[in-house]
Amino acid sequence: MQALPIFINITNRLCVVVGGGDVAMRKVNTLLKANAAVTLISPEISSDLLGLVNVKKINYSATCYLSATQLQGACLVIAATDDHVVNMAVSNDAKHLNIPVNVVDSPSLCTFTMASIVDRSPIVIAISSEGNAPVLARYIRTKIETMLPAGYGRIAHIAGEFRDKVKAKFTTTQQRRIFWEGVLQGPIVERILSGQEAAAKLDLEDALSAAPTQHQGEVYLVGGGPGDPDLLTFRALRLMQQCDVCVYDKLVSPEVMELVRRDAELIYVGKARDQHTLPQEEINELLASLALQGKRVLRLKGGDPFIFGRGGEEIETLMQRGVPFQVVPGITAANGVSTYAGIPLTHRDYAQACLFITGHLKNGSLDLDWVAMSRPRQTVVVYMGLVGLAEICRQLIQHGVAPSMPVAVIEQGTTQRQRVVTGTLQDLTEKVVTTQLKAPCLIIVGEVVRLREKLNWFEPLKG
Numbered sequence: 001m002q003a004l005p006i007f008i009n010i011t012n013r014l015c016v017v018v019g020g021g022d023v024a025m026r027k028v029n030t031l032l033k034a035n036a037a038v039t040l041i042s043p044e045i046s047s048d049l050l051g052l053v054n055v056k057k058i059n060y061s062a063t064c065y066l067s068a069t070q071l072q073g074a075c076l077v078i079a080a081t082d083d084h085v086v087n088m089a090v091s092n093d094a095k096h097l098n099i100p101v102n103v104v105d106s107p108s109l110c111t112f113t114m115a116s117i118v119d120r121s122p123i124v125i126a127i128s129s130e131g132n133a134p135v136l137a138r139y140i141r142t143k144i145e146t147m148l149p150a151g152y153g154r155i156a157h158i159a160g161e162f163r164d165k166v167k168a169k170f171t172t173t174q175q176r177r178i179f180w181e182g183v184l185q186g187p188i189v190e191r192i193l194s195g196q197e198a199a200a201k202l203d204l205e206d207a208l209s210a211a212p213t214q215h216q217g218e219v220y221l222v223g224g225g226p227g228d229p230d231l232l233t234f235r236a237l238r239l240m241q242q243c244d245v246c247v248y249d250k251l252v253s254p255e256v257m258e259l260v261r262r263d264a265e266l267i268y269v270g271k272a273r274d275q276h277t278l279p280q281e282e283i284n285e286l287l288a289s290l291a292l293q294g295k296r297v298l299r300l301k302g303g304d305p306f307i308f309g310r311g312g313e314e315i316e317t318l319m320q321r322g323v324p325f326q327v328v329p330g331i332t333a334a335n336g337v338s339t340y341a342g343i344p345l346t347h348r349d350y351a352q353a354c355l356f357i358t359g360h361l362k363n364g365s366l367d368l369d370w371v372a373m374s375r376p377r378q379t380v381v382v383y384m385g386l387v388g389l390a391e392i393c394r395q396l397i398q399h400g401v402a403p404s405m406p407v408a409v410i411e412q413g414t415t416q417r418q419r420v421v422t423g424t425l426q427d428l429t430e431k432v433v434t435t436q437l438k439a440p441c442l443i444i445v446g447e448v449v450r451l452r453e454k455l456n457w458f459e460p461l462k463g
């Protein structure tokens, strides 16, 4: 972020606009919407601007811009002339006087830029591309405009009217937020949007008096998918945005973490290989105790919580403690990562079955069903198998799989950092060492790996 978005109160404060054409007119209109006291400086002005002068909406100084004294006392300055020399002079003088200045279409002369605005006052959304792509910012604005019904401003006004009452009833901000979230997801909002404000206010009174002052906590066991945030489910996203605290693993991608409610408390419980930051039993206890404090706890996991995710153990403890919970499936690595690597896990000609295996070493060795893994016409997907890769390849060959059987190892699949190394049972280990792949990596063994040559579709930025 190169600039800090803030909202400045300019009601009745002097804002100086230099320039008298259409661009100046647009800027003046925006300033007037925010109730500024606008003074316009320009030897000539358009008829639209003259109209505003005549009805005394703005002050007009019918002169050229000559010196910094014309900017004295302003809280904002905008230069919107087509004369670069004048624009530059205004910019320099304003900077000298420490007044924030905007020069239209000259980012280098600005100390502030004007955002694209979605106005549902008192809800206001400002969008900026930091000067890089104003057209894109306007496009995004149009999208948001269509998403937000015009009545959202009325909802905010009514919420404002109830603010003190709600504050009086609930002592903590957490309780207040839970109350408001319940209201915002319920029928009261529809009433307001359909114009039945009086009825909506009565409903709100009822909801307020009926609301319990103590909320029961809950745990959301959510699968965050393999990395690409677009692969989250709607439910995952909704719960991620309403939690009070988020307990997360190393496997959850930074892009997915970005979507967790900004002011939720974040608790990292690690789990890099062999250095568990918190033992599983303590994680189970932590979840239960947070929920028993009345918090809405997001237990966010990579992939799917029930596939090599120990989700079952976590909810077992919650069951025992009587803590309510819900589980949201996620796209598991085998599914998401194979897709983004262009490798279908089954195929009529090559594989009629697919095995998901954990390659996690126990006491330094692998105790797997090698016979089942070596059967023909199937695909074997190995989670947590990077460290044991050489052993896996060796054992499969020993159990009768052809040394030329194709294998892929995919690092950080579905993300913009995805890397894929393909080879055979015989030569893959060496390739993986040379490319220095690091966890998380998924191993796919089977004829289907060959299809990647034809079907590879995903091009990560840093691949």
Ligand code: SAH
Residues within 6 Å of the ligand: 226, 227, 251, 301, 302, 303, 304, 305, 306, 307, 308, 309, 331, 332, 333, 334, 337, 382, 383, 384, 385, 410, 411, 412, 413, 414, 415, 439, 440, 441, 442, 443
């Ligand atoms: N519950 C998770 C799996 C947890 S086990 C799921 O359903 O996906 C952790 C293993 O998952 C990693 O060692 C790796 O083998 C695999 N994995 C998870 N995300 C991955 C990714 N983006 N790319 C490659 N492998 C991944």
